[in-house]
Amino acid sequence: MGTDTEMGENEQPISRRRTFAIISHPDAGKTTLTEKLLLYGGAIQTAGSVKGKASDRHAVSDWMEMEKKRGISITSSVMQFEYEGYCVNILDTPGHQDFSEDTYRTLMAADSAVMVIDAAKGIEPQTRKLFRVCAMRHIPIFTFINKLDHDARDPFDLVDELEREFGIGTYCMNWPIGSGVSFKGVYDRDRRRILTYADAHRGRDRLAATECELTDTGTLDRLIGPEERETLTAQIELLDGASFDFDEKKVAEGKLSPVFFGSALNNFGVETFLESFLRLSSPPRGRKTKDGGEVSPDDPGFSAFVFKIQANMNKAHRDRIAFMRIVSGRFERGRDYYHVQGGREVKLSRPQQMMAQERSIVDVAYAGDIIGVFDPGIYGIGDTVCEAGMSAEFEDIPTFSPECFALVEQIDSMKRKQFAKGITQISQEGAIRIFFEPESGMEKVYVGVVGQLQFDVLESRMKSEYGVEYLMRPLDFTLIKKVPQEIDPSKLYLYEVKWVQDVKKDNYLLFSSEWSLRYTIEHNEGLELLPYGNGGNM
Ligand SMILES: Nc1nc2c(ncn2[C@@H]2O[C@H](COP(=O)(O)OP(=O)(O)OP(=O)(O)O)[C@@H](O)[C@H]2O)c(=O)[nH]1
Numbered sequence: 443m444g445t446d447t448e449m450g451e452n453e454q455p456i457s458r459r460r461t462f463a464i465i466s467h468p469d470a471g472k473t474t475l476t477e478k479l480l481l482y483g484g485a486i487q488t489a490g491s492v493k494g495k496a497s498d499r500h501a502v503s504d505w506m507e508m509e510k511k512r513g514i515s516i517t518s519s520v521m522q523f524e525y526e527g528y529c530v531n532i533l534d535t536p537g538h539q540d541f542s543e544d545t546y547r548t549l550m551a552a553d554s555a556v557m558v559i560d561a562a563k564g565i566e567p568q569t570r571k572l573f574r575v576c577a578m579r580h581i582p583i584f585t586f587i588n589k590l591d592h593d594a595r596d597p598f599d600l601v602d603e604l605e606r607e608f609g610i611g612t613y614c615m616n617w618p619i620g621s622g623v624s625f626k627g628v629y630d631r632d633r634r635r636i637l638t639y640a641d642a643h644r645g646r647d648r649l650a651a652t653e654c655e656l657t658d659t660g661t662l663d664r665l666i667g668p669e670e671r672e673t674l675t676a677q678i679e680l681l682d683g684a685s686f687d688f689d690e691k692k693v694a695e696g697k698l699s700p701v702f703f704g705s706a707l708n709n710f711g712v713e714t715f716l717e718s719f720l721r722l723s724s725p726p727r728g729r730k731t732k733d734g735g736e737v738s739p740d741d742p743g744f745s746a747f748v749f750k751i752q753a754n755m756n757k758a759h760r761d762r763i764a765f766m767r768i769v770s771g772r773f774e775r776g777r778d779y780y781h782v783q784g785g786r787e788v789k790l791s792r793p794q795q796m797m798a799q800e801r802s803i804v805d806v807a808y809a810g811d812i813i814g815v816f817d818p819g820i821y822g823i824g825d826t827v828c829e830a831g832m833s834a835e836f837e838d839i840p841t842f843s844p845e846c847f848a849l850v851e852q853i854d855s856m857k858r859k860q861f862a863k864g865i866t867q868i869s870q871e872g873a874i875r876i877f878f879e880p881e882s883g884m885e886k887v888y889v890g891v892v893g894q895l896q897f898d899v900l901e902s903r904m905k906s907e908y909g910v911e912y913l914m915r916p917l918d919f920t921l922i923k924k925v926p927q928e929i930d931p932s933k934l935y936l937y938e939v940k941w942v943q944d945v946k947k948d949n950y951l952l953f954s955s956e957w958s959l960r961y962t963i964e965h966n967e968g969l970e971l972l973p974y975g976n977g978g979n980m
């Protein structure tokens with residue numbers, strides 16, 4: 443396999459592609475792992491220490507001002523690199539639940555998932571939720587148990603927890619030898635070799651593993667010491683006897699998760715992980731359409747769907763990018779395509795591939811790839827773009843219903859335009875939802891978010907990206923419902939309920955509690971309210 447340009451048309455550009463998302467509870471090490479993978483791919487030269495205060499280097503995938511300051515990921519990033527003939531698209535996602543809508547959308551663009559587990563903590567709440575989304579889509583799930591350089595829980599315990607809680611099988615590709623200060627390395631079960639931790643380093647050179655049968659006590663004693671050797675041989679014996687057989691089909695169906703132990707920060711076990719992952723994970727999959735059909739990656743016509751919109755990724759450009767996952771065919775720069783929701787032909791201008799906020803223009807791209815295109819404000823999340831005449835319309839991406847609300851008022855009338863632009867753009871990204879007093883302007887905006895932290899992000903982005911400050915008053919509403927079109931809300935009996943409209947002038951009601959919702963329904967005979975968004979809330 444080689445790069446697309448080296449390859450003839452009849453070689454397989456699609457089957458060599460791997461598109462996956464890295465998911466987990468906050469802080470398990472997703473961004474750190476992403477960076478080490480990029481190092482191996484040669485896509486970056488040095489990894490920024492994610493939370494290193496001493497240096498001002500930051501992880502390439504955490505580019506937003508607030509991400510750098512707080513050392514957390516707020517928005518997902520997409521990066522592409524070549525590795526041993528594979529073309530790899532990585533999606534690093536935020537772990538914090540307040541940003542989970544972004545993570546869910548990004549998962550829709552991935553064909554497999556890498557679940558990172560902190561070895562001291564095991565499965566955490568957010569990992570649990572994200573696992574469910576993967577399980578629903580039946581995508582392969584690979585597990586990277588991270589931070590073995592710190593004291594870890596018993597590996598049997600960790601694996602048992604995965605099987606019990608997630609109802610899947612696991613297959614340990616390697617096995618840790620100790621943890622924390624006594625971490626000696628890992629034993630590679632398939633290739634029967636030992637990778638010693640003492641040789642770990644932070645560069646991108648390869649670690650040399652030592653081929654070693656478990657019966658070779660001399661070599662083992664030299665590598666890890668007699669005590670560890672005894673533990674390891676006993677544990678591997680137990681593992682061989684008790685664990686599932688390796689079965690590629692089950693991996694592809696998401697029923698068996700290959701498990702790897704390592705330390706992303708110390709670049710330990712990352713390379714072997716990458717190699718096995720690329721070999722075992724699936725090439726691009728098809729995607730279901732609204733009419734119940736499915737577009738396959740091998741369909742010759744180009745089709746893609748928008749899963750993310752992001753403004754101001756690069757201060758030098760100050761523009762908005764719509765990220766598309768290509769589902770089928772081949773994208774060619776300069777050709778006209780059809781935007782289904784907009785109902786017209788579009789030029790996908792300045793198509794680019796991303797390296798966090800670094801961009802390079804792409805001339806061709808294939809199913810599995812993610813491209814960013816300049817968005818003049820026409821795309822929505824979930825939209826389909828395809829070859830004219832193909833008439834595919836992909837399934838919606840689920841929207842979340844906002845649960846926290848605040849009233850935001852501009853304070854500087856000189857900056858009215860920037861305020862409106864900022865609030866509108868950020869809402870078009872789907873990071874916030876905006877509503878207004880019925881039949882009024884943009885001076886007062888009701889902002890709804892899924893989690894409180896999104897208010898902080900809004901404030902920080904409005905300031906750094908649009909130069910605007912505002913007054914914000916939290917409101918104690920927690921529920922939103924849509925009013926059916928045929929009902930005039932001014933005729934309803936509303937007690938401590940707020941009536942607002944969105945940009946399309948659709949009517950919504952905000953409630954402080956389930957009780958208030960029930961009260962309203964009881965006091966307005968025959969009133970049936972609709973769920974927020976496309977009802978795909980999870
Ligand atoms: N000791 C140790 N620390 C690690 C390891 N991997 C990551 N870390 C640290 O764990 C912290 C969190 O790492 P991140 O990579 O930002 O975690 P994340 O999963 O991307 O977090 P969110 O994006 O905020 O959900 C950082 O301080 C890392 O340096 C590891 O293998 N060992």
Ligand SMILES: [Mg+2]
Binds near residue numbers: 472514
């Ligand atoms: Mg992160």
